[in-house]
Amino acid sequence: MADFIKHPVVELPDRKPEPVFGPDELVFSEDEKAQVKTWISRYPTADGAIMRGLWLAQEKFGFLPPEVIQLVADEIGIPYANAYGVATFYTQYFKEKKGTYVLDVCTCFSCQLCGGFDMLHYLEEKLGVHKGETTPDGDFTIQEAECLGACGSAPMLQITNGPFVHNLTEEKIDALVDALREGQMPAFTSVTLPQDEDELGGNRRTDVSATDTYSVRPVSETVR
Numbered sequence: 001m002a003d004f005i006k007h008p009v010v011e012l013p014d015r016k017p018e019p020v021f022g023p024d025e026l027v028f029s030e031d032e033k034a035q036v037k038t039w040i041s042r043y044p045t046a047d048g049a050i051m052r053g054l055w056l057a058q059e060k061f062g063f064l065p066p067e068v069i070q071l072v073a074d075e076i077g078i079p080y081a082n083a084y085g086v087a088t089f090y091t092q093y094f095k096e097k098k099g100t101y102v103l104d105v106c107t108c109f110s111c112q113l114c115g116g117f118d119m120l121h122y123l124e125e126k127l128g129v130h131k132g133e134t135t136p137d138g139d140f141t142i143q144e145a146e147c148l149g150a151c152g153s154a155p156m157l158q159i160t161n162g163p164f165v166h167n168l169t170e171e172k173i174d175a176l177v178d179a180l181r182e183g184q185m186p187a188f189t190s191v192t193l194p195q196d197e198d199e200l201g202g203n204r205r206t207d208v209s210a211t212d213t214y215s216v217r218p219v220s221e222t223v224r
């Protein structure tokens with residue numbers, strides 16, 4: 001069986017898993033409810049607030065099992081199916097529990113040509129799990145990601161919907177895993193999302209001098 005069939009890029013979530021959270025836990029605080037209300041007021045219809053509502057819930061509960069998606073839908077006042085459709089469309093919303101760090105390795109076109117699959121397979125071997133799986137100690141989940149908008153510094157990965165690591169090499173992956181195991185973010189991570197650049201007064205890329213792959217473009221082992 002082809003590898004991509006055994007390990008598809010997007011895993012369909014179980015539609016009726018056992019609930020993880022009990023009714024007592026499934027509540028938003030008054031403050032969270034007020035935030036949701038504010039977001040709803042900014043859109044012509046309430047469903048405009050769904051993405052922020054799901055994000056709020058993910059930050060609170062860690063992931064979005066059906067009962068949490070239902071909580072968000074109820075708070076916003078939209079059908080469950082609409083909330084479920086948004087939550088399952090975006091891979092950034094976690095439908096099941098993940099590791100402390102989620103490493104999204106981009107294997108889209110530019111990253112693929114520059115060794116994205118080499119980096120993914122290196123990481124899988126290093127951590128002893130396949131993409132879509134979490135290490136037994138709960139520290140890392142590996143995922144394969146579509147283009148994350150940093151093609152100019154391929155191959156790259158993203159750490160838990162946050163910092164990027166550009167111009168990946170095996171040495172960088174080693175250093176990244178070591179640092180994260182110590183609870184540290186290595187110096188060569190960066191944030192290139194426009195809102196972060198505004199907030200921080202410029203691109204926070206710190207790894208320009210950390211690798212020669214800025215001047216010598218890496219090439220995929222597979223393509224070579």
Ligand code: FES
Binds near residue numbers: 107
């Ligand atoms: S192809 Fe990897 S970031 Fe665009």
